[in-house]
Amino acid sequence: MQQPQRIVIVGAGFAGLEVAKALGKAGIDVTIIDRHNHHLFQPLLYQVATAALSAPDIAEPIRRIVRRYPSTKVLFGEVAGIDRDGRRVLLSDGEAIRYDVLILATGSVPGYFGRDDWAAVSPGLKTIEDARKIRSELLLAFEIAERATDPVTQERLMTIAIIGGGPTGVELAGSIAELSRYTLARDFRNIRPESARIILVEAGPRLLPAFSEKLSEYAAERLQRLGVKILTNKAVDHLSDGELGIAGERIGVGLVLWAAGVAASPLAREVGVETDWLGRLIVDDTLRVRGEENIFALGDVAHFADADGRPLPGLAQVAKQQGMHLGHSLARHLTHGDALVPFTYRSRGNTAIIGRHAAVFEQGRFKVKGWIAWLAWAIIHIYLLIGFQSRVLVSVQWLWRYATYDRGARLIARETTPKARPGPKAASRKRKRHEKT
Amino acid sequence: MQQPQRIVIVGAGFAGLEVAKALGKAGIDVTIIDRHNHHLFQPLLYQVATAALSAPDIAEPIRRIVRRYPSTKVLFGEVAGIDRDGRRVLLSDGEAIRYDVLILATGSVPGYFGRDDWAAVSPGLKTIEDARKIRSELLLAFEIAERATDPVTQERLMTIAIIGGGPTGVELAGSIAELSRYTLARDFRNIRPESARIILVEAGPRLLPAFSEKLSEYAAERLQRLGVKILTNKAVDHLSDGELGIAGERIGVGLVLWAAGVAASPLAREVGVETDWLGRLIVDDTLRVRGEENIFALGDVAHFADADGRPLPGLAQVAKQQGMHLGHSLARHLTHGDALVPFTYRSRGNTAIIGRHAAVFEQGRFKVKGWIAWLAWAIIHIYLLIGFQSRVLVSVQWLWRYATYDRGARLIARETTPKARPGPKAASRKRKRHEKT
Incomplete structure (x- = not known):
């Protein structure tokens, strides 16, 4: 390969952005496409x-x-397909972008293990829109419970289940427990938000399976102290609006969040080559898609086997390291004709946050838990946030929340109307009550 | 009237909230309803x-x-109607809330002078959703212009018109001009955002008609220095997607914002009594709706005549003062049986912000302009923001923007897809170009 090559990166997450930055520093023409x-x-x-x-x-x-x-050019658009033979990326608006080198860094989507019908009732957390939707529905569950009168409906609405006991599930459970127990506690008149049931469901034998048993136990103990009910060795077998089925038992719920699994971004399939069980593109040690000369994949959309033959986990640090590596490797390849360099992953440790003062961190034999891990987590994440302004603002908000248990972003989007949620029973009971008011 | 009375406030804007707070302080039962x-x-x-x-x-x-x-109870729900004879507020979800005293503080909506078809192509700015939508469309106009190739399309997309030369129109024009000239300037490759045409259209002879002529001239001069084109004595006679008609002339536009007028919230009509030309409820000097014993209206939804017989302007300070007044007056009435007290408005001055260092402030004969007015405006608004956290965060963001011209919230909502906007001509031209890439 020699310059000028048309280099197209799809996806501006941690992986794609690092590639773009490295190529940009080398002065190489590149187009980065993202739908955000x-x-x-x-x-x-x-x-x-x-x-x-x-x-x-x-x-x-x-x-x-x-x-x-x-x-570096940025193209704001959605990629709908890949024309591998014609070497074109096809946008959803009908445009086609030619490439000589294609770099796929489109990440992952929530994975429902073949139960795609669950997606509608149990949203996952991947985009800003997901987060806003979950925030609205979460706050709305308490609002509707406040207006309900019968205790059964209130209890159902204030039951929040999180499926999946990995870091995301643990973080969501801890944060929702703190929200209900501290932030919302004094704001309602008919309900006691601190009595909300937060249920964390894990199909395996323990939370945080990627961590050591000791840290798993610590996380479970801290979550329980926050009032989270932990169900391990329990598989979800039913999910519908307002109802969750676990191991044959049915539980009425106000909201179910999905943190149990991810799958590769559907665009991976468009390449038309073999993918693994999660739909990921299998890449060689230089991050080139197996069997392809000019297509690379990295981050969550790629299956990169480590020394033991297992794929690297879907972590921000993996994506970032791969992005930096591929960017530099490709820059030298394109400008000096050097061979592509094999990638090696260096784990900087795993971390999960449970709540105030409570986090776990593990790197090999080095394990920390409690407030030191929490502080380290907070400092690292503020540092990692791109852009100085965000760092300052996030620091201020964290300090504030730390001091007051308050939260600043309790916004229910108007698109989520209050009438849309309560079940028929709740509605009729509510009416009766208000007639009496 | 004697306690216990069922007091219902509709609307938690400046007016309704102040009533709720004053009644809450007096320990009087009250329900405040808002759809946000x-x-x-x-x-x-x-x-x-x-x-x-x-x-x-x-x-x-x-x-x-x-x-x-x-x-104080908060009810999150949408009021759809008022059953005056039955003394019930009807919610959109079918519930009915009984009241003995009803306080309407539902504010205003954009008013199109009978041209309601313009609402779809020229959004006004009243809610968080409006603001997010405008932000997305504004940023999107530049994104689509970046992808367009023919200069005519680019110029059209980068023409932003604001209809209405009052404080909101001036503030929008100034802020959009600064956004394009400073914040976005270095971020694009094919367009020069600083060459965007910002047009401010005012039907009357000058901007900021509520201010003195000297301050109007200053505002116009400062906006022109920012590159804003000001058209006074020009009435809009046509508005469609991508086209604006002024005094017979047609101008291609990327976005048109409406700041030309407001009307009372449609709920005012539901009371079934006489309203003024903007649909506002006519109230006596105690803020009671004319002819009604137990219905009050205040803020933007009310027509309160001053000593000269003219209605008070739709300002936050009017709403806030009326709210505090009615709250205290009603509390004494309900707890001590005192007569309701007539309201008197005390203007704290009018202000409008044009841009960095540039604002106007006027109270009677006292007039300030320039950076002193700007600083006073910034301090006052930070102070007025409810909640300590917001004040800190907003201060940090303003300081940051002041130092860097940067903006932190450049988020295009995913709901607004890039393919939704360009006209048919733009799309075909773009495709041609990208085929060549």
Whole structure:
């Protein structure tokens, strides 16, 4: 390959953005396509979903991030398909963008293990829109419970289930428990938000399976202290609006959130080559898609086997390291003709946050839990946030929340109307009550 | 009237909230109904629409504001009608809430002088949803222009018209001009955002008609320095998607915003009594609706005649003063049997912001302009924002923007898809270009 090559990156997440930055620094022409105008700092997305942060706090315009690189173009559009033979990326508006080198970094979507009908009743958390929707529905459950009169309906509405005991599930459960127990506690008249039932369901034997057993136990113990009910070794077998089935038992719920699994972005299939069980593109050690000369994949959409033959986990640090690596490797390849360099992953440790003062961190044999892990997590995440403004704002909000248990982003979107939610029983009972008022 | 009375307030804007707070302080039972869960600090809404602030920065949960008053109930629901004879407020979900005293504080909506078909192509700015929509469409116009190739289409997309030269129109024009000239300037490759045409159309002879001529001239001069084209004595006679007609001439536009007029909230009509030319309820000097014993109206939905017989303007300070007044007057009436007290408006001065360092302030003969007015405006608005957190966050964001011209909330909502906007000509031209890429 020699310049000028048409290099197209699809996806401006951690992986795609790092590739763009590295190529941009080398002055190589590149087009980065994304269906959002912003890069999203996904590790903090659960805080938008639980009303602790505003959406713009963790979203940065892609254009602004790459504006210092004049050879980098940003195309705001949605990729609908790939014409591999014609070497074209097809946009949903009918346009086609030619490429010589294609870099796919389109990430992942919630994965429902073949139960795609569950997507409508149990949203996952991947985009700003997901987070805003979850925030609205979460706050709405309490609002409708406040207007309901019969205790059964109130209890059902104030039962929030989270499916999946990995870091996202643990973070959501902890944050929702704190929201109900501290932030909302004094704001209602007919209900006691602190009595909300938060249920965390994990199909495996313990929470945080990627961590050591000791840290799993700590996380479970801390969540229980926040009032979270943990169900392990329980598989979900039914999900409908307002009802959750676990191991044959049915539970009335106000909201169910999905954190049990992800699948590769559907665009991976469009390449027309073999994918793994999660739909990921299998890449060689240089991040090139197996069997393809000019298509690369990285981040959550790629299956990169480590030394033991297992795929690397879907973590921001994996995506970021792969992005930096591929960017530099490709830049040297294109400008100096050097061979592509094999990628090696260096884990910087795993972390999960449970609540105030409570987090776990593990890197190999090094394990920390409690407030030191929490503080380290907070400092690292503020540091990692792109853009100085976001860092300052997020710090201020965190300090504020830390001091007061208050949350600043309790906004219910108007699109989510209050009348849309309560079941028929709740509605008739409510009317009766208000007639008496 | 004697306690216990069922007091219902509809609307938690500046007016309704002040009534609720005053009655809450007096320990009187009251229900405040709003179709949003938040109180909105409307004077800063244009900053959300122009990507300078996040929506949650200027929205505060109503429950949180009144939580210290145990006798105050918040009902999150939409009022669809009023059954005056049955003394019931009818909610859109079918419920009915009985009242003995009804206080209407439902504010205003954009008013199109009978041209309601213009609402779809020229959004006004009243709610968080309006602001987010305008922000998305504004940023989207530049994104689509970036992808267009023919200069005519680009010029059309980058023509933003604002109809109405009052404070809102001036603030929008100034803020959009700064956004295009400073914030977006370096972020695009094919267009020069700083060359965007911002047109401010005013049907009357000058901008800011409520201010003195000297300050009007200053505002016009400052806006022109920012590149805003001002058309006075020009009435809009045509509005369609992408086209604006002024005094017989047609101008291609990327976006038209409506700041030319407001009308009372449609709920005013539901009372079934006489309203003025803007649909406002005519109230006596105690804010009681004319001819009604137990219905009050205040803020933008009320027509309160001043000493000269002219209605008070639709300003936050009018709403707030009326709310505080009615709250105290009604509390004494209900608890001590005192007669209702006539309301007197005390103007704290009018202000409008044009841009960095540029604002006008006028109170009677006292007039200020320039950076002193701007600083006073900034301090006052931060102070007025409800909730300490918002104040801190907004201060930080303003300081940041002041130092860098940067904006933190440049988020295009995914609901607004890029393919939805360009006209048929633009789309075909774009495709041609990308085929060549």
